[in-house]
Amino acid sequence: MADKVTIATVAAHANVSRQTVSNVLNTPHLVREETRERVREAIAVLGYRANQAARLMRTGRSHLLAVRIEPTHDGINGSVLDRFLHGLTEAAAPAGYRILLYAAADDQAEIATYDDLLATYELDGFVLTSTHHGDVRTSWLAERGVPFVTFGRPWGAQDSHPWVDVDGAAGTAAATRHLLAAGHRRIGFIGWPEGSGVGDDRRSGWAGAVGREQAHLHRTTVDGVAEGEAAARDLLSISDPPTALVCASDSLAAGAYAVAPPGVAVAGFDDTPVARVLGLTSVAQPLAEAAARCVDLLAGVLDGGTAPRPVLLQPSLVIRQSA
Amino acid sequence: MADKVTIATVAAHANVSRQTVSNVLNTPHLVREETRERVREAIAVLGYRANQAARLMRTGRSHLLAVRIEPTHDGINGSVLDRFLHGLTEAAAPAGYRILLYAAADDQAEIATYDDLLATYELDGFVLTSTHHGDVRTSWLAERGVPFVTFGRPWGAQDSHPWVDVDGAAGTAAATRHLLAAGHRRIGFIGWPEGSGVGDDRRSGWAGAVGREQAHLHRTTVDGVAEGEAAARDLLSISDPPTALVCASDSLAAGAYAVAPPGVAVAGFDDTPVARVLGLTSVAQPLAEAAARCVDLLAGVLDGGTAPRPVLLQPSLVIRQSA
């Protein structure tokens, strides 16, 4: 356990006062070149690193960002959060931030956690995922002036805040157009019940691409493989059934693909490992990019005090044998 | 943004000195019952929470635990880390710890990160995953007396440290016995090249269950679906081929299952979403439990100063249609 090297150690080594060392670190232009170099060398030689706790006490900035890790439901798109988290961690480090994890059973518990995290660790900001209509979390944070960014648009909310999202409608539209180009003329959609921003967005991409006359080729259900099976079976059993299915998730798509007769194409959403293994065509979100932009936005608010513009990223279609 | 409520606020509210408040918090038995209650009430009313930064400066304890988030390779068993992380986060909170994430390209970069995290955030401890033979990380930490626990045994390492692991051999043995019970007489194994502790462990479970005369029914390859396909094809093309395959991972199993003729059973490892979707029988690790025990062990070292005994957990076999 190496001795703790503080600003005083550096000062002694460089024959300057502690304050000068601090100046070299925070306001280098105030220090004469020669002195600056000497201090920098001492810092390098001693391997000095500023202690965040002490710095926090003084500045009120912890350089800590928090993000919730959600329990994996059926696990299939757990990989989405996983990749997002990894992207966040990688993007945050060079910007001088670290990622703190927290778990919460529901939105209320999450708010209680905000309160705790803010009071005890003085977090600099939050990254929220899975935003939805009437999200109480964003208003709670906004009311208190806590910096945050959401991965997901503020669906229907009047209060605006920095956000990053992926254009889901563009994704399902691309999948639908791909199916049209492959010769399919009747293309169905399996999605989630109306009212979820993400789900409605993804459905709208399909709806726009197929046109109003196919609006009925459409089923809604909660997410899951079994649910996808059931919905697909239902949709394929009508008279004049679709010959291709666009799904709001890989879970639904996996279910649909399992019951789809040969020749019926299926496309999913999120390009999860399951899609890869099943050979499912799927819409891929640029998660690492999204995470990086979240960090950018939050860092912008924190460091620059600017109110950054939202970011809408484009997904890409990964074509496999299923469609 | 509510005013910051410090120990002084509480003291004023309860008409005592700051020190008395601190005593109520840290050494309650030193404070008269009546006073203690008054202070506790003030704490509750004001919603006081001890500031970690200030506490850290005094005590040297940050109540922060760090864990590495790895890039997902083929993503299939990314879900393993994901569930482990979630378990860690949930188990840490009630114990008074938070989880900090970091990313690192390789072991050397990881060590550099330790150094940084220790110096800047004064982390209390680390949870290491993916331990392997000759792991430089554990020796680095051990040399410096940094508390840590590994999820994974110290394969072949002489230096011992607290660890939690799942008995992989027991898992593959259970899978093998299940296949034997189902009437299979020739059971092969697809695993990773010799030298990986985890891989060798999983192979040994199979080897023990089938006996020496079937030792040749065995292929090694790096992890991956395509690799599993190739290995299975190879193993099934010998004369007198196996009628069942036990695999060291769901990735390998997914590949094997794809090329296995009907009647040939396949079992995987890790019970990932892919296994669920494919209907793959697989060995499930108790990840939430493992994570909780990691926290227990680390908290034991940190709070109790005890050197806790290692924990070896038993996996369970999830039987599906593939075997």
Added chain:
DNA sequence: TTGTATGCGTTATCAG
């Protein structure tokens, strides 16, 4: 049992 003084490492303010 309660209160007072001090320092953890840093940065901000202000003199030199």
Added chain:
DNA sequence: CTGATAACGCATACAA
């Protein structure tokens, strides 16, 4: 341009 001093919130000797 550089150096002394205070303050952030808390906990620990020590004194009362």
